[in-house]
Structures are given as structure tokens and as C-alpha cells.
Amino acid sequence: MLRWVCRGDKPHSMEAVTRTKASRNRGQYGLLNRQEAAAALGISVKSLDALTRSGRLRTIHMTDRLVRYWPQDLDAFVKGRSEKED
Numbered sequence: 001m002l003r004w005v006c007r008g009d010k011p012h013s014m015e016a017v018t019r020t021k022a023s024r025n026r027g028q029y030g031l032l033n034r035q036e037a038a039a040a041l042g043i044s045v046k047s048l049d050a051l052t053r054s055g056r057l058r059t060i061h062m063t064d065r066l067v068r069y070w071p072q073d074l075d076a077f078v079k080g081r082s083e084k085e086d
Contacts, residue, residue, distance in 0.1 A: 031060060031068035040074050051077075 032040065037057075038048040051057045052067070057077055060068045 030071060032071060032074070033068060037069040037074060040071070041078065 034045050034048060038045045041048065043051075048057070052059055057069065058073045060070070062068060
């Protein structure tokens with residue numbers, strides 16, 4: 001069971017993440033690290049790891065330990081989750 005740590009009624013939008021200073025240092029592909037992805041979804045890093053392990057979020061493994069997320073995949077997850085709640 002995942003424990004959502006949303007602040008407000010909906011998870012944060014990707015627009016909020018793209019405006020941060022850290023987002024300017026993501027390189028040409030715009031990939032998000034674990035902390036940025038968790039902040040974009042409004043959940044804890046621990047919950048993000050659980051979603052990743054369950055296969056509900058797609059990841060890119062740069063190395064064995066370095067994991068990144070596509071912003072588009074996070075948007076698709078949020079949209080899919082909100083459609084199920086309606």
C-alpha cells in the first residue's frame with residue numbers, strides 16, 4: 001500500500017518542476033532524478049521507489065544505481081491515476 005504525500009488536492013504539475021534551478025542542469029534530455037520526480041508527483045521518494053518497483057512508473061537506468069525518469073511518463077501516470085479516480 002502506497003502512502004501519498006500530496007500537498008493540496010492534486011499532485012504538482014510538471015510545469016512547477018521545469019521552472020526550478022535544478023531543471024536547468026538536467027541536460028539536453030530533460031530527465032528527472034528521484035528527488036525531482038517525487039516532488040513533481042507530490043509524493044515521498046520512498047513512495048516513488050515503491051511505484052518503480054511495482055512497474056507502474058517507467059525508468060531509465062543510466063547505471064546500476066543511477067535512475068532517471070521522463071517527465072512525460074510522470075504526466076501519463078498522473079493522468080491515468082486521475083482518470084481512475086473519476
